Amino acid sequence: MTRVGVDAHVLDGKFQGTRTWVLETLRRAPALAPDLAFVVYSGDPARTAAMLGDVEVEHRVLPPGGPVGRNLRFWPRAMREDRLDVLVTQYFSPPRHPDRQLVVVHDVLFETHPEFFGRGTRWRNKLLVGWSARRAGTVATVSEYSRSQIARVYGRRTEDVLLVHNGVEPPPPSSATLPPQVPAGTRYALMVGRLEPRKNLALALDAFARVEDPDVRLVVVGRDDFEDPATLARLAAEPRAVHLSDVPQDELWELYRHATVFLFPSRGEGWGIPVLEALAVGTPVVASDATAIPEAGGAACTYVDLAAPDAAAAFAAHLTDAFAGRLVLDADAARRHVEAFGWDRSADELVAALRRAVAPRETAAR
Template sequence: MTGRGGGPAGGRVGIDAHVLDGKFQGSRTWVLEILRRAPALAPDLTFVVYTGDPVAAAALLGPAPNVEHRLLPPQGAVARNLAFWPAAVRDDRLDVLVTQYFSPPRHPRRQLVVVHDVLFHTHPEFFDVRTRWRNRLLVGWSARRAGTVATVSDYSRREIARAYGRAEADVLLVRNGVDVSAATGTGTLPAAVPPGTRYALMVGRLEPRKNLRLALDALALVDDPDVRLVVVGRDDFEDPRTLARLAAEPRAVHLQDVPQDALWELYRRASVLAFPSLGEGWGIPVLEALAAGTPVVASDATAIPEAGGDVCSYVDPTAPGAAAALAARLREAFDGRLPFDAEAARRHVGRFTWDDSAVTFVTSTRVALERAGSHAG
């Protein structure tokens, strides 16, 4: 038996992978790591991957006999959903279309929409008015109508159910993960961070909800001229005043576009990962630091404790004494006194591998195929 496109019997699965062409963020990492693994787990399915550069995407993902690459023309989400995707479903004979956050108005039963978070709904203060209302309208519409909805954390699953009236049990989980083998390798530190430097590491886009401001406030309370705060990430509408403070702080190092092997080395050699974010659908850097054997001081907000479990130290980022509390944990980390059970961290991280994430993605895809009336095996 063959699928609608004449391929393997399990069906043809379209993947909106336009984030592979964009900025480094959690949704990009999720797509990349899933697509590196899922095709080998489901040889009966054909994965049709849409990106702005199919040649680069094929090189990034590696060869797979059941993957086809297609060009996704540059256009906004509205144009993609109103025009491109309905045509692609028809012309490429897709049984299921996997998108993130937004899905097209046609063929709702053939859609698997992945909503990583609904922070624009729960934490609207971190989004401009246009983004807030666009997402409320389009994500809400997609989450209510799509045949299958998935997300990356129990926290997001609860919030999606609360916001859009979808039963929690009907929102499938395809968690974020970590590549433990990569975390335990070797690499070279960036030149701006000499070996032997004691530093707290922050990883992520620079935007207000990531709470770089609090990290800088805490650093100012650490009375040690030799320690550093190493910030890895590009500006993503961060408050200009916070960016100016980062640039002016002599004990801060700001890095952008760090190669993956150098980033892992930064994780491994850090005294601590500081993750004071005010809102996350998960928190991939938390898992990555733990996999590298590095202690983590994180915010206790939203899904972050889900990522960190009971092996991280937590602070309340909204408490009046948040900067002092974070500074106290940083001092302990710099002095080697921060409580941290490396063996417990390894056990925790072992529950969240990208291999396991790919398995649950394939399972979710088969659910979507069944709901779409496909020949899912």
């Protein structure tokens, strides 16, 4: 049986797209591929097992430490001792056995939009991600946009960068209530994501300040992740804004459901999972047209050109229309788009990528 190792250290960390991708694909892929034995490495295997439910995988402890230590010391030993035929990592991969690696690079924004990253992070990623993407036997990503940029920047053929999309699973009806900071009946624009300059909270605040209705709110869900202190101060000082972090998943779905409009002004994404989540519960979306975001939203969203002379005014106009009931979601377009990007499809794509990763070795062994 082919043995597949999966680096799941992101399950121990902050909520972000890479964490969601690992969790949702791992919940499904083992059942789709009984010929593959999955070995999942995380810092807390008991907690990871609880997150995955009854999925049949082997669990291993992943020692604490950064990507350099994992790749130079831990992974070469684990690949040997656990007899791994292929190792799945995100962004960074070990130097040994490149032919046995599937590295998933969600985006290369540090290459295409370096202004969003600190100098140390930018150069570390240029070195380590670039090295991994050039050498790994198999490279995958989550969007056509990222696929084209990986091919362009690292010289791989576009067709050799496989797609394992992000996705969404529409939630069942919930008995959860909204957080107490958002009373029932409140009309609000919702913004979800880590607070960092790339997410463009400053523009969201500029736009919301132009909305004249005193009874509406801007609800921002996300933990500070190197956001500009001046922008955080503006958020705290805005009397109509509500800032939440570490919201339980069932409450987050309720926030999506009851939002008047979902706001996503990000300047760069490898995909944009929150856009798809908002569409999945029937909430209108106003988003930027940057990078891969139009792939995440499809034809169901309203887009704003960030390069326009006054993007804040354009966002404000759409917010005003939403609060006045003039911005209506095309429910059929949203449904078709959401149905095209279920996590079952993502798991299918992962299994296909894994089989492609091991095919040359299986052929050589015959």
